Amino acid sequence: MSFAEYARIGGKEGRSMERRQIVDLWRQGTASVLVTLVGSEGSTYRRPGARLMISSSGEYAGTISGGCLEAEVIRKAAWMVRQGAIVERYSTLFDDTAEIPFGLGCGGTVDLLIEPTGTPEFEALVSAIGDSLRGHESRVVTFLPGNGRGLRRAIYDTDGNVIFASDRVDRVKLDCARELQPGQVYEGRFVEELLAPQRLFVMGAGDDAKPLVSMAALLGWHVTVADGRVQFARAERFPAAESVMNAELAVREMRKDDAVVLMTHSYEQDRELLERILPLGPRYLGLLGARHRSALLVSETAARIGWSVAACCDRIYAPVGLDLGGDGPEAIALAVIAEVQACCMGKLGVSRKLRSEDVDEQIAKGGANHYLQAQCALDAAS
Structure with a gap:
């Protein structure tokens, strides 16, 4: 599905207010961690692409659950990204014996990308979010960290031109990512569309x-x-x-x-x-x-x-x-x-x-x- 086709059938997913709040917090200059929901299984309150921005003082904007995960993530986020971005899995199934932290009875599992502010990848993403609120839409492909690899990111405009790309992005994978479906993870790449508000x-x-x-x-x-x-x-x-x-x-x-x-x-x-x-x-x-x-x-x-x-x-x-x-x-x-x-x-x-x-x-x-x-x-x- 092309970018234009996705937008035409209802890609405006209703996160515009959340994005405005996140950009506002970023502009205050106190943001320290950005959390993005990149995967979900079972019953979850938010869908992939939901975000939570956390400031150094504990102030936050956005949500990644119905309220059951925010307090835990906010409390630990700064410590978790001391060595760089990570992907953390949380279970909201009520199961005291589960290996995945931590069961709260909501009925699903979520994967959260937790990344520090101040990196070129973070700045490019939040700038693109701000641009989307002014009508400049884009596609974001995030190469998730893991197995010794750090976070990398690429951002395209609606014509497929590269706006930003990390230095370590594989150019072959970068070209292939243009046609990937949004809202999904493909071989460690999370794809999303930043669409203009309705x-x-x-x-x-x-x-x-x-x-x-x-x-x-x-x-x-x-x-x-x-x-x-x-x-x-x-x-x-x-x-x-x-x-x-x-x-x-x-x-x-x-x-x-x-x-x-x-x-x-x-x-x-x-x-x-x-x-x-x-x-x-x-x-x-x-x-x-x-x-x-x-x-x-x-x-x-x-x-x-x-x-x-x-x-x-x-x-x-x-x-x-x-x-x-x-x-x-x-x-x-x-x-x-x-x-x-x-x-x-x-x-x-x-x-x-x-x-x-x-x-x-x-x-x-x-x-x-x-x-x-x-x-x-x-x-x-x-």
């Missing part, structure tokens, strides 16, 4: 957009809030957003792997935006509003852009969000975030998304006509 465009800067932006930011997503009404599109209203801008500019910046939620509460603005965003084919496009309102929007948009209703429905999630129950902006935000996360990770099951049959049904029974296309209060304020 980007979310919130089209509409009303008050109900605030909890949506806050929740997305907690996941480490890159959130852009956009609105054509300058009195709403203000940075101070959305401190958790990476950027707040005009809707016209936001549409020009959208890519196919982005998630977009239309929630202007203005029928005319939603229709105009839907007409422009649909052909871009974002990974997720959600439309806030009642089912009959969405049916009318889709029907009119399909006619305006010359698409079939079915083709439009294939690219839209409406009503937006999973059916989690609850009411109010926070509950709606949770439902939307859950659906975006599931969609982008390829885990979406049953969705309420609008089908072409639903549009036909609403139009036929006149339900859509009950939506009054009078000027919205938010339109009047623009």
Whole structure:
């Protein structure tokens, strides 16, 4: 599987916030040890690629388990890497007789790469992690220490060019590593992808957009809030957003792997935006509003852009969000975030998304006509 194919099917694994915290701790200049989960068997809380950064004062960022291993690793990490990086195996099976330390009843076994800071390999990795948060993706191949060999590392950009390589890396193995699957160990080489955070465009800067932006930011997503009404599109209203801008500019910046939620509460603005965003084919496009309102929007948009209703429905999630129950902006935000996360990770099951049959049904029974296309209060304020 190529890098592009891996990213397209949901490689954004949801560790962006952890990476931000690790980079922040590194920038403080007190980091002493980096722990990376490179292998797991059985039931484990985290998957390969999870990390824990430890400072000289015992402060830490990230996690490598559900809390059962962190204290032990933090306590011993500095001592364990006195002679350089090591790989240590921990069992979370509840077995007092096990040779692997130490059973805590979680049900699995993990292999941890524990490496000291200050090496070229460490600096290259953390720099690449920081770059990934700014949208510069890369592939990292770590040659694990053991059998008298020290840790070595190679980092590639998305075109396969070598960004960094340890002096002792075998060039033949380096060339072969370009095509290895991420998240696995191959002949002592741990392969991973450092992908950019999921980007979310919130089209509409009303008050109900605030909890949506806050929740997305907690996941480490890159959130852009956009609105054509300058009195709403203000940075101070959305401190958790990476950027707040005009809707016209936001549409020009959208890519196919982005998630977009239309929630202007203005029928005319939603229709105009839907007409422009649909052909871009974002990974997720959600439309806030009642089912009959969405049916009318889709029907009119399909006619305006010359698409079939079915083709439009294939690219839209409406009503937006999973059916989690609850009411109010926070509950709606949770439902939307859950659906975006599931969609982008390829885990979406049953969705309420609008089908072409639903549009036909609403139009036929006149339900859509009950939506009054009078000027919205938010339109009047623009």
